[in-house]
Amino acid sequence: AGPTCVKLGQWASTRRDLFSEAFCDEFSKLHVEVSPHSWGHTDELLRKAFGEDWTGILKFPSREPVGSGCVAQVYKAYADLAAIGGSRAQELEQRSELRSAFEAWEVSGFRGLLGWLRRRKSKEIRDERSREELSSAGCSQGNPSSARHLVPVAIKVLHPGLVHQVQMDLFLMKMGSRIIGLLPGFKWLSLTEIVEEFEKLMMQQIDLRYEARNLERFRQNFLGVNFVKFPTPLWPLVTADVLVETFEESEPISRYLHVGIGTELRQRLARMGMDMLLKMIFVDNFVHADLHPGNILVQGSARPELCDTQVPEVCDSQVPELCDSQVLEVQPALQQLCLVLLDAGIVAELQSADMQNFRAVFTAVVQGQGERVAELILHHARANQCQDIERFKAEMAELVTKVRGNTIALGKLQVGNLLSSVFKLLMTHKVKLESNFASIIFAIMVLEGLGRSLDPELDILEAAKPLLIKTAASAFK
Numbered sequence: 001a002g003p004t005c006v007k008l009g010q011w012a013s014t015r016r017d018l019f020s021e022a023f024c025d026e027f028s029k030l031h032v033e034v035s036p037h038s039w040g041h042t043d044e045l046l047r048k049a050f051g052e053d054w055t056g057i058l059k060f061p062s063r064e065p066v067g068s069g070c071v072a073q074v075y076k077a078y079a080d081l082a083a084i085g086g087s088r089a090q091e092l093e094q095r096s097e098l099r100s101a102f103e104a105w106e107v108s109g110f111r112g113l114l115g116w117l118r119r120r121k122s123k124e125i126r127d128e129r130s131r132e133e134l135s136s137a138g139c140s141q142g143n144p145s146s147a148r149h150l151v152p153v154a155i156k157v158l159h160p161g162l163v164h165q166v167q168m169d170l171f172l173m174k175m176g177s178r179i180i181g182l183l184p185g186f187k188w189l190s191l192t193e194i195v196e197e198f199e200k201l202m203m204q205q206i207d208l209r210y211e212a213r214n215l216e217r218f219r220q221n222f223l224g225v226n227f228v229k230f231p232t233p234l235w236p237l238v239t240a241d242v243l244v245e246t247f248e249e250s251e252p253i254s255r256y257l258h259v260g261i262g263t264e265l266r267q268r269l270a271r272m273g274m275d276m277l278l279k280m281i282f283v284d285n286f287v288h289a290d291l292h293p294g295n296i297l298v299q300g301s302a303r304p305e306l307c308d309t310q311v312p313e314v315c316d317s318q319v320p321e322l323c324d325s326q327v328l329e330v331q332p333a334l335q336q337l338c339l340v341l342l343d344a345g346i347v348a349e350l351q352s353a354d355m356q357n358f359r360a361v362f363t364a365v366v367q368g369q370g371e372r373v374a375e376l377i378l379h380h381a382r383a384n385q386c387q388d389i390e391r392f393k394a395e396m397a398e399l400v401t402k403v404r405g406n407t408i409a410l411g412k413l414q415v416g417n418l419l420s421s422v423f424k425l426l427m428t429h430k431v432k433l434e435s436n437f438a439s440i441i442f443a444i445m446v447l448e449g450l451g452r453s454l455d456p457e458l459d460i461l462e463a464a465k466p467l468l469i470k471t472a473a474s475a476f477k
Contacts, residue, residue: 003162004169004202006030006070010292014449028254031294036068042075042157049239057083057237058244059150069294069343071166071205072158076247078150084236152247154231156208158240163206170199185427201289205345208243214344215245221284228276228339229299248340250297257293257453269298270455272339274463277447281440282362282467285355289443290346293450300337348440358437363468366461370397377431385430392429399425 012019013027042063046054058077065073177191204210212233222228229248237244255261256269273296280287288295350358357380364372374396378384386392399421426432444460451458 002165002169003070003159004166004173004198006034007202007290010070010290010294011446014292014446014453028293030070031252031254031292034068034070034073036065036073037157037159039063041160042073045157045241049242050237056080058153058155066154067294071162071345072156072208072243075155075157077153077155079153079234079237079244081149081151084234152249153234153237153244154247156211156243156245158206158208158242166202166206170195170202173198185430188427188430188432189423190432201346201348204347207240208345209238209240211343211345212238212243212245214347217286218288218341218344221280221286225276225279226336226338227272228341230341230344248297248299248342250299250340252293253296253298253339253450254293256298267455267458268337269339270451270458271463272337273447273454274451274458274460276339276341277443278464278467281444282359282464285349287348287440287443288341288344288346289348289440290343291341291443291447291450295341295343296450297340297342298337299340348443350437350440354437358440359468362464365400366465366468368400370400373397373400377426381432383432388429392425392431395425395429 009027010030013024013030046058050057057080059080060075060077062075064075066076067074173195174192177195181187181189181191212235215230215233218230219232222230231245231248233243233245253269256266273291277287277291357376361373361376364370364376371393374393377396378386378389378392448460451460
């Protein structure tokens with residue numbers, strides 16, 4: 001299967017309430033164990049991005065990737081701080097700018113060039129910020145300025161033939177959705193529109209510059225939050241095919257799903273993840289829409305220290321210069337348990353009116369106002385042929401009351417049954433499902449599946465109440 005199907009498999013594996021244990025265990029391998037491409041392809045893209053002498057900038061201890069996903073694979077390497085600065089940085093930037101300008105003109109003509117000029121201005125600010133962060137990482141060690149400083153980085157490289165594979169996957173999904181839509185009642189589920197929303201999400205991942213910009217925006221949104229962090233993209237080393245970012249020493253959150261991990265720690269991680277997602281949705285309206293366990297790491301188990309060290313087992317004929325360099329290993333802090341989010345290529349963002357509608361629906365569910373939920377759906381539906389509005393309201397109210405009950409603890413809520421009931425209600429009364437919400441709902445379902453594994457008693461709606469109340473109160477100021 002192509003990368004789109006792999007992505008669906010990654011998401012499905014988090015829903016142990018909907019699929020069997022054997023299914024989830026098998027498909028969870030797709031989080032980091034998708035078949036990798038050859039080193040030859042990686043070398044070709046590095047030459048294309050940074051020139052024939054890219055080895056003067058990046059040092060690879062191993063040609064084996066540390067992980068491989070549906071669109072790219074990741075290596076741990078070391079970046080030479082001195083080589084990134086000065087005239088070499090200008091050369092890399094010019095190379096990237098020329099390529100970006102040509103692509104903008106090729107796709108959108110003069111209008112594309114204007115958009116490129118606007119992005120270039122904001123990029124200059126980001127480049128300066130990245131250089132300052134790199135400089136502080138190296139200079140804070142008190143080592144002689146003449147020493148070569150190598151900092152650990154993660155290098156993400158796209159798989160070959162990706163665009164064609166994604167386009168073929170999406171073509172098949174569109175054909176399938178159109179065929180299903182011909183069946184009685186199924187057109188009200190907006191399957192074709194939902195696939196088109198999914199297409200936007202997948203196409204975003206094919207350009208790694210888009211992911212780098214998303215990382216910067218997430219870092220800005222979470223500046224005041226000390227339990228969530230994102231890698232820093234090193235902008236002189238970012239192209240459409242290659243992304244170089246800081247390497248975050250962490251543990252995969254999947255290691256915390258085992259029974260041997262303390263209940264209190266699991267509950268804390270679940271609450272941190274849910275708080276993070278709710279902030280993305282209701283405060284920032286900028287949601288990481290690919291939060292499967294392979295993209296969530298946990299920091300906080302190691303002592304904070306910066307140590308000069310030799311790189312083990314890399315002194316071979318391929319990288320002899322690496323053995324004579326000082327390597328600065330940045331260890332994660334002990335004092336703060338922290339979630340590290342990777343792969344920000346897929347994000348969800350609603351228009352202002354859609355966000356207000358989504359927030360209103362969510363608030364009505366929290367407050368158990370089923371009829372209000374029905375009214376909002378009818379008011380904002382793109383199409384409906386509802387013949388009995390009062391009956392639709394009554395049945396939606398009954399559904400919300402039944403689901404809400406005393407709590408929506410993850411261990412008690414059967415998401416499959418809930419969605420099935422909602423879809424059946426919409427089909428019966430011929431009310432068209434709002435496809436704009438699909439990406440947000442995907443994000444909630446994927447992270448909620450992980451939260452269910454960590455803490456079955458976590459109540460999503462109770463966790464959302466403070467944010468919803470705060471948002472509603474600010475609207476009246």
